[in-house]
Amino acid sequence: MKRWLGKAETALGNHSDRLNAINIFPVADGDTGTNLYLTVRAAARSLACDDAMAAQADVGEVLAVAGRAAMEEARGNSGTLFSVFLSAAAEPLAGHTRLTSTLLAAALNRAQIRAWSALSDPVPGTMLSVMEAAARAAAAVDAGQNGDDSNHALGLALDAAVEGALAAVVHTEDQLAALASAHVVDAGGVGMLLILDCLRSAVLGEELQGELLDGLHGYDVQDPHIHTDMPDDDGVEVMCTISLSPLNAATLRQRLDEIGESVIMSQVGSGADHDGNYRWRVHVHVPEAEPAVETIRSLGDPDHISVSELALPRDPVAGPVDSLANGHDR
Known part of the structure; x- marks a missing residue:
């Protein structure tokens, strides 16, 4: 699992x-790659820096630690959904010291369900569809293995998950009008495909399958930065972490739905504090930050509120991870 997240950090970089370059949905702000990279980096480094993880043999606990770190530092829609995916995938693996085909299928299924439910208005044709397709493909293979817990069966399920994810990525272009018009696949979906191929590579000890990306519309190195031709998106992205009761969490989601879009709320960890509150990661796109921040503060005391402009400078050669982005990881 540590090797998986380390590989994913490198690949996304x-x-x-x-x-x-192909990030145009839900907003053309050209940061899906950066957001996914920074979120996965937080997950990977939480394990590398935690001495207690060195001897940890519980697969679920390792991923739970990584998931909490990713959730606390999640960036954007894509990073937030990946952190939800990772945290949820950890749950069926708790108490297990190795991954099997059946556990993989259970983890992927739990993760995709939780990711879909985290969004107030989930949309097919995004990384959500890729997560779902991978989970269904792995489950179908596992169902035919009759409980086989061998590494061979696990390899077959991983192969199927990646193949299912690839098919879903190709299909995203047909599912969203914005992608069809620009003739590109979904950026978050491609990122999720890379992450899943990193899992396959880490578990099976094989190289990443660079050919997976061949022919994906808009993804060749020589293709233009599609997002630079899109109109600027008004508004801001507000994110924070906050402790709320279940009732207040439901209230906050409803109020944010009324004033914004792309509302994502998911629990950080599974336990309540001594007051019965749970920790939540909150994400929303709004025209102006102040009403959203006031709404959040009216229900609790948020940590690490961040506000980012959705209309960012359109400079395709500038970015926080460009030093890592000079070629494909093949």
Whole structure:
């Protein structure tokens, strides 16, 4: 699991520039690659820096630690959804010291369900569809293995998950009008495909399948930065972490739905504090930050509120991870 997240950090660093270039949904802000990279980096480094993880043999606990770190530092829609995916995938793996085909199928299914439910208005044709397709493909293979817990069966399920994810990525172009018009696939979907191929590579001890990306519309290195031709998006992205009761969490989601879009709320960890509150990661796009921040503060005391302009400078050669984005990880 540590090797998986380390590989994913490297791969997303290498591919961040191209992911940013085709990022036009839900807003054309050209940062999906950067957001995914920074979120996965937080997950990977939480394990590398935690001495207690060195001897940890519980697969679920390792991923739970990584998921909490990713959730606390999640960036954007894509990073937030990946952190939800990772945290949820950890749950069926708790108490297990190795991954099997059946556990993989359970983890992927739990993760995709939780990711879909985290969004107030989930949309097919995004990384959500890629997560779902991977989970269904792995489950179908596992169902035919009759409980086989061998590494061979696990390899077959991983192969199927990646193949299912690839098919879903190709299909995203047909599912969203914005992608069809620009003739590109979904950036978050491609990022999720890379992450899943990194999992396959880490578990099976094989190289990443660079050919997976061949022919994806808009993804060749020589293709233009599609997002630079899109109109600027008004408004801001507000994110924070906050402790809320279940009732207040439901209230906050409803109020944010009324004033904004792309509302994502998911629990950080599974336990309540001594007051019965749960920790939540909150994400929303709004025209102006103040009403959203006031709404959040009316229900609790948020940590690490961040406000980012959705209309960012359109400079395709500038970015926080460009030093890692000079080529494909093949």
